[in-house]
Amino acid sequence: MIEIKDNILTQEISELIGKYGNGREALLPILQQIQAKHGYVSEFAQQEIANALDIHPVEVYGVITFYSFLGNKKKGRHIIRLCRTISCDLAGKDAIIRTLERELGIKFGETTKDEKFSLEFINCMGMCDQGPAMMINEQVFTQLTPHKIVDILKNFR
Ligand code: FES
Numbered sequence: 001m002i003e004i005k006d007n008i009l010t011q012e013i014s015e016l017i018g019k020y021g022n023g024r025e026a027l028l029p030i031l032q033q034i035q036a037k038h039g040y041v042s043e044f045a046q047q048e049i050a051n052a053l054d055i056h057p058v059e060v061y062g063v064i065t066f067y068s069f070l071g072n073k074k075k076g077r078h079i080i081r082l083c084r085t086i087s088c089d090l091a092g093k094d095a096i097i098r099t100l101e102r103e104l105g106i107k108f109g110e111t112t113k114d115e116k117f118s119l120e121f122i123n124c125m126g127m128c129d130q131g132p133a134m135m136i137n138e139q140v141f142t143q144l145t146p147h148k149i150v151d152i153l154k155n156f157r
């Protein structure tokens with residue numbers, strides 16, 4: 001059964017096709033617009049975009065998984081991105097992983113049931129001399145310790 005929400009998505013996608021055309025080059029801008037509006041690109045949206053552009057859904061999925069700013073799952077209001085690159089790793093990122101997972105009750109790659117937090121990894125963001133480092137939304141946090149994590153999270157709950 002098609003939900004009302006899906007009907008709206010179909011309409012939005014056809015409007016985007018009107019704007020960007022139905023060539024392959026329209027794929028990325030359309031995905032960006034859907035991501036910006038809904039926070040993710042659902043399986044239904046992927047299928048609709050593939051139909052509209054006459055390409056295989058696997059191609060749409062491939063682009064979503066390639067770009068870190070695109071996602072196929074609904075994410076939390078606060079996205080926590082912990083650096084997993086070597087300097088942050090050596091500076092003790094594993095203890096930070098354990099603390100974040102324990103405090104939020106989810107694993108990396110997951111979103112809390114109340115849709116408040118998502119946990120993700122990112123690669124080096126240039127704060128290597130101040131690791132471990134992470135971002136919450138657009139805000140950067142450095143020299144993290146398990147204790148500091150508990151305090152930081154309090155401000156976002
Ligand atoms: S290695 Fe983590 S910010 Fe560079």
